[in-house]
Amino acid sequence: MIRTVVSDALLSASLLIVVLSAVGALTMRTTFGRLHYVAPVTTVAGPLFGAAAAVRTGWGITAGLEILIVVIMALSGPVLEIATGRAEAQQQGVLTPESPS
Amino acid sequence: MNAWIAASAVLLVAGLGPALVVGSRGDGIARLVGLQLASPVAVFALMAFSVGVNQPSYLIVPLVLAVLNVVGTLVYTRLLGPRA
Numbered sequence: 001m002i003r004t005v006v007s008d009a010l011l012s013a014s015l016l017i018v019v020l021s022a023v024g025a026l027t028m029r030t031t032f033g034r035l036h037y038v039a040p041v042t043t044v045a046g047p048l049f050g051a052a053a054a055v056r057t058g059w060g061i062t063a064g065l066e067i068l069i070v071v072i073m074a075l076s077g078p079v080l081e082i083a084t085g086r087a088e089a090q091q092q093g094v095l096t097p098e099s100p101s
Numbered sequence: 102m103n104a105w106i107a108a109s110a111v112l113l114v115a116g117l118g119p120a121l122v123v124g125s126r127g128d129g130i131a132r133l134v135g136l137q138l139a140s141p142v143a144v145f146a147l148m149a150f151s152v153g154v155n156q157p158s159y160l161i162v163p164l165v166l167a168v169l170n171v172v173g174t175l176v177y178t179r180l181l182g183p184r185a
Contacts, residue, residue, distance in 0.1 A: 015108055
């Protein structure tokens with residue numbers, strides 16, 4: 001019973017963040033603004049979602065796989081957003097392709 | 102319908118829908134942001150469906166998508182950015 005309540009609470013929080021981020025990205029006009037709204041989906045909603053799934057299924061190989069998926073998303077998300085932001089900055093002339101940062 | 106299948110439906114409608122709209126407007130990099138939003142939402146929707154139908158073997162699909170998303174997005178940033 002408690003496991004179901006905790007799992008549903010984590011799942012609801014995760015869904016709320018995903019939906020708000022998606023709507024926020026939709027309302028932003030610039031690419032940089034949209035990128036700011038993409039970040040919470042992988043870094044905040046992802047771990048919450050993985051925790052909800054792990055609590056729901058119980059500790060085992062399935063929970064390990066679910067945690068592995070959200071860890072991959074949480075680690076790769078910021079890297080991809082930085083790469084996309086860098087490409088946009090180069091396209092706008094803010095950064096040169098040779099620039100290290 | 103349990104909570105997880107409902108969550109999968111919510112993600113497909115309220116998460117993937119806006120992501121597809123973002124991915125269909127603007128220049129290449131602006132569309133790439135839509136793809137970046139769509140990929141984790143699709144991963145979560147597939148995970149929620151797997152939990153909802155109680156089939157752990159289905160988790161291989163979001164796992165592969167999560168890994169391919171990294172490579173695919175980096176390739177797009179390389180191709181869409183200015184050439185050195």
